[in-house]
Amino acid sequence: MTEIKQVLMPDIGDSKDVPIIDIMVKAGDAVKAEQSLLTLETDKATMDVPAPFDGVVKNVSVKVGDKISEGALILLMETSTAETSAVISPTTTPAPAKEATNPIAATPVTAPAATPIVAPTGFQSSPTGKAHASPSIRHFARELGIDLTRVKGSGEKGRITKNDVQSFVKAGLAQPQDGSGGGGLQISAMPVVDFSRFGAIETKPLSRIKKLSGANLHRNWVSIPHITQHDEADITEMEVFRKELGEEYSKQGIKITPLAFLLKAVVTAMQQYPNFNSSLDASGENLVLKKYFHIGVAVDTPDGLMVPVLRDVDQKGMAQLAKELGEISTKAREKKLPATAMQGGCFTISSLGGIGGTAFTPIINAPEVAILGVSRASIKPVFKEGEFVPRLMLPLSLSYDHRVIDGAEAVHFTSYLGKVLSDVRRLVL
Numbered sequence: 397m398t399e400i401k402q403v404l405m406p407d408i409g410d411s412k413d414v415p416i417i418d419i420m421v422k423a424g425d426a427v428k429a430e431q432s433l434l435t436l437e438t439d440k441a442t443m444d445v446p447a448p449f450d451g452v453v454k455n456v457s458v459k460v461g462d463k464i465s466e467g468a469l470i471l472l473m474e475t476s477t478a479e480t481s482a483v484i485s486p487t488t489t490p491a492p493a494k495e496a497t498n499p500i501a502a503t504p505v506t507a508p509a510a511t512p513i514v515a516p517t518g519f520q521s522s523p524t525g526k527a528h529a530s531p532s533i534r535h536f537a538r539e540l541g542i543d544l545t546r547v548k549g550s551g552e553k554g555r556i557t558k559n560d561v562q563s564f565v566k567a568g569l570a571q572p573q574d575g576s577g578g579g580g581l582q583i584s585a586m587p588v589v590d591f592s593r594f595g596a597i598e599t600k601p602l603s604r605i606k607k608l609s610g611a612n613l614h615r616n617w618v619s620i621p622h623i624t625q626h627d628e629a630d631i632t633e634m635e636v637f638r639k640e641l642g643e644e645y646s647k648q649g650i651k652i653t654p655l656a657f658l659l660k661a662v663v664t665a666m667q668q669y670p671n672f673n674s675s676l677d678a679s680g681e682n683l684v685l686k687k688y689f690h691i692g693v694a695v696d697t698p699d700g701l702m703v704p705v706l707r708d709v710d711q712k713g714m715a716q717l718a719k720e721l722g723e724i725s726t727k728a729r730e731k732k733l734p735a736t737a738m739q740g741g742c743f744t745i746s747s748l749g750g751i752g753g754t755a756f757t758p759i760i761n762a763p764e765v766a767i768l769g770v771s772r773a774s775i776k777p778v779f780k781e782g783e784f785v786p787r788l789m790l791p792l793s794l795s796y797d798h799r800v801i802d803g804a805e806a807v808h809f810t811s812y813l814g815k816v817l818s819d820v821r822r823l824v825l
């Protein structure tokens with residue numbers, strides 16, 4: 397059996413004529429007990445008035461801007477008798493424990509004269525903060541992960557309504573999600589800190605390169621779902637061979653570092669796993685697979701990081717690559733590289749092996765889909781054929797775009813790379 401009941405304004409202490417600043421329900425809405433019905437604003441705080449029981453709103457008797465006091469009719473609710481019979485008595489019978497925390501009184505329409513007041517302990521109130529919003533709206537925003545200071549309020553005195561939050565979310569979702577930008581990310585601003593409060597400081601402008609690369613790195617970091625796969629390659633034999641080659645080529649002024657081998661090995665792995673030589677197109681729905689193999693190499697310069705590109709690595713020999721590597725890194729450090737030398741890369745290698753480290757998480761150089769970080773090789777005991785033997789192990793850190801590459805494929809890639817580097821004869825296959 398159903399019954400129409402009144403929901404009346406409860407006792408809210410000394411406050412009278414309290415303005416309604418938001419109404420969260422309308423006729424026809426099914427509401428649950430404790431769900432916020434409307435928000436009031438006193439001089440000191442905003443507070444939500446929750447529903448006393450489950451039901452369906454039949455008619456809302458107030459509107460935003462109305463000023464109400466204790467006992468005023470807020471709305472009528474249809475409710476099942478069984479469900480609410482214990483909620484309130486039309487007489488002065490105390491409410492059961494569950495409803496005792498509910499500030500809202502309800503009486504059957506047939507007995508409106510009853511005094512159904514319960515103590516207002518269930519009010520959720522909060523001081524009026526920077527973002528002008530009621531507790532229910534703050535709760536709603538929190539659930540959605542929205543920073544309310546970024547939402548413009550359209551309500552009275554700039555108050556943020558539920559509609560405002562919903563519009564904010566919709567606007568965010570409507571922004572392009574094609575990987576070309578960080579659309580839709582709701583990131584709160586960094587705090588502005590006056591460091592001089594804590595000690596002596598000096599302020600230096602960032603270099604032009606750092607500003608440019610910083611913006612790209614930030615975009616790539618936040619807009620590409622990165623995973624980094626770590627692995628090790630046994631380069632014991634490769635090093636022996638490299639040293640032999642090194643002696644031979646040093647007479648021609650060419651320095652053969654492990655990077656030349658890595659360039660060739662990476663290309664071999666990309667040929668085996670073509671997804672690593674791809675980019676997402678502008679729509680984000682197609683993969684563009686490349687048939688050329690241009691590899692970028694991160695070069696540390698006094699002004700910041702630069703990534704010149706070595707062309708057609710698949711068609712060049714190790715000595716040629718080592719020579720070009722020397723040339724482009726020198727030019728990069730002398731700021732003599734044209735912008736075109738930094739374009740067209742398919743994959744990047746970032747080698748910190750000459751400096752140190754055991755592993756790191758390189759940031760993908762979009763629109764590429766993967767980058768290989770290389771740390772310093774070291775001799776480690778490796779268990780082989782029943783005994784530990786000293787082997788020179790090279791740490792590899794492969795970051796990949798998880799939209800394009802799956803974890804299993806990434807491990808196949810690094811394992812394959814390891815296999816090639818541990819037996820460089822495979823490079824000629």
Ligand code: CAO
Nearest residue numbers: 653654655694695696725746747748749750770771772773
């Ligand atoms: N393990 C052990 N030794 C290594 C090594 C490794 N993984 N990689 C290089 N080395 C050795 C080289 O063999 C060389 O030794 P010798 O001088 O005894 O012959 C020495 O380290 C220095 O090598 P290098 O750095 O001059 O040459 P490279 O080909 O390895 O690297 C370049 C060239 C341009 C990539 C490098 O100089 C550079 O700038 N690296 C920094 C890249 C960077 O900053 N990446 C970070 C990006 S994320 O912020």
